[in-house]
Amino acid sequence: MSSKRIAGPEIERLIQLLAKVPGLGPRSARRAALHLIKKKEQLLIPLSAAMGEAVEKVKVCSTCGNIDTADPCTVCTDPRRDGSTIIVVEDVADLWALERSAALSARYHVLGGTLSPLDGIGPDDLTIDKLVARVAEGGVTEVVLAVNATVDGQTTAHYITDRLADFEARVTRLAHGVPVGGELDYLDEGTIAAALKSRTAF
Amino acid sequence: MSSKRIAGPEIERLIQLLAKVPGLGPRSARRAALHLIKKKEQLLIPLSAAMGEAVEKVKVCSTCGNIDTADPCTVCTDPRRDGSTIIVVEDVADLWALERSAALSARYHVLGGTLSPLDGIGPDDLTIDKLVARVAEGGVTEVVLAVNATVDGQTTAHYITDRLADFEARVTRLAHGVPVGGELDYLDEGTIAAALKSRTAF
Numbered sequence: 001m002s003s004k005r006i007a008g009p010e011i012e013r014l015i016q017l018l019a020k021v022p023g024l025g026p027r028s029a030r031r032a033a034l035h036l037i038k039k040k041e042q043l044l045i046p047l048s049a050a051m052g053e054a055v056e057k058v059k060v061c062s063t064c065g066n067i068d069t070a071d072p073c074t075v076c077t078d079p080r081r082d083g084s085t086i087i088v089v090e091d092v093a094d095l096w097a098l099e100r101s102a103a104l105s106a107r108y109h110v111l112g113g114t115l116s117p118l119d120g121i122g123p124d125d126l127t128i129d130k131l132v133a134r135v136a137e138g139g140v141t142e143v144v145l146a147v148n149a150t151v152d153g154q155t156t157a158h159y160i161t162d163r164l165a166d167f168e169a170r171v172t173r174l175a176h177g178v179p180v181g182g183e184l185d186y187l188d189e190g191t192i193a194a195a196l197k198s199r200t201a202f
Numbered sequence: 203m204s205s206k207r208i209a210g211p212e213i214e215r216l217i218q219l220l221a222k223v224p225g226l227g228p229r230s231a232r233r234a235a236l237h238l239i240k241k242k243e244q245l246l247i248p249l250s251a252a253m254g255e256a257v258e259k260v261k262v263c264s265t266c267g268n269i270d271t272a273d274p275c276t277v278c279t280d281p282r283r284d285g286s287t288i289i290v291v292e293d294v295a296d297l298w299a300l301e302r303s304a305a306l307s308a309r310y311h312v313l314g315g316t317l318s319p320l321d322g323i324g325p326d327d328l329t330i331d332k333l334v335a336r337v338a339e340g341g342v343t344e345v346v347l348a349v350n351a352t353v354d355g356q357t358t359a360h361y362i363t364d365r366l367a368d369f370e371a372r373v374t375r376l377a378h379g380v381p382v383g384g385e386l387d388y389l390d391e392g393t394i395a396a397a398l399k400s401r402t403a404f
Contacts, residue, residue, distance in 0.1 A: 008271030010255045011260065017249040022234055023226050023230035034295055036223065043222055044253060047220070051250035052250050058210075069213065093236055096236075
């Protein structure tokens with residue numbers, strides 16, 4: 001806003017904080033603040049209450065690193081899930097993405113990032129020790145490394161594979177290939193090469 | 203999220219409400235919720251508090267219709283503003299946009315929309331009577347109609363001009379023309395015609 005005050009500091013503070021929410025910028029934060037204030041009963045009050053509840057109740061699962069209002073989390077305590085398979089992900093967002101695919105009903109382990117020597121992120125900054133401990137407890141037959149297909153992600157996958165080498169659990173990773181709905185013309189050579197190499201019977 | 207529960211209902215409710223904020227959709231609301239929860243101390247707690255304050259303190263100015271934490275609002279009570287000029291806008295967002303231009307230090311009047319017979323919006327649904335009363339009180343020498351250059355906006359401008367015909371206050375409107383930085387090739391004929399008609403000495 002201009003240097004001349006046109007609204008109380010409370011509204012400007014709301015706009016400033018909304019601008020920090022991913023997906024919103026300074027301009028859309030103003031629009032969002034106005035909309036919230038206009039829809040006070042339908043949106044501002046419920047959203048304010050939901051945030052207050054999140055502040056109070058949301059915690060990180062001490063077993064898998066998922067975010068939930070219960071600890072252990074809903075996923076870790078779900079009896080219908082196959083506890084013998086652990087899917088290792090970098091971030092909670094990846095856990096949610098995998099759940100949306102609904103392809104595998106397993107438990108998870110959130111690493112909290114990837115190994116990155118350049119950024120000074122070593123094994124102790126991630127939950128790798130905790131993962132090894134979970135596998136050491138027994139009952140785990142497969143660890144699926146669902147890390148991103150980036151250099152750091154693959155480095156992390158190799159490191160975890162080494163750490164789990166002495167256990168009986170099978171270590172697997174996501175398949176590389178052509179995305180469903182993808183057009184070959186728009187894909188990079190690495191993906192096409194991987195898809196050719198892992199070709200399957202039709 | 204999938205039909206299988208992966209987080210407590212509080213988190214899903216937060217995502218659902220965030221998805222209703224303009225600028226966010228279902229996908230970006232998930233991303234925003236995760237970011238808020240991860241940045242609990244820096245973002246979630248302050249934003250939750252700011253929303254709570256907005257719920258409690260924000261009100262509509264009974265004089266001009268601006269949104270503020272004081273009534274009459276900061277603009278209406280600012281002694282440095284020229285009280286003899288009232289800028290009429292459709293919405294609070296337009297008031298903020300005009301303030302950002304910092305071109306005129308006047309007071310405002312927020313209509314709350316435009317006349318729209320098709321949508322059943324008549325003069326009584328807007329704050330036109332209040333505007334006429336403000337002008338009737340005296341001391342107002344100019345009313346600037348800063349409504350949008352749409353059919354409904356112009357209809358509203360004509361109606362207000364008629365209602366203010368008996369007062370001494372001059373009724374003006376925003377100039378039509380080429381936007382600053384605009385290229386003629388991309389402009390519609392109506393704007394170019396208006397800019398030609400209102401050409402000024404160089």
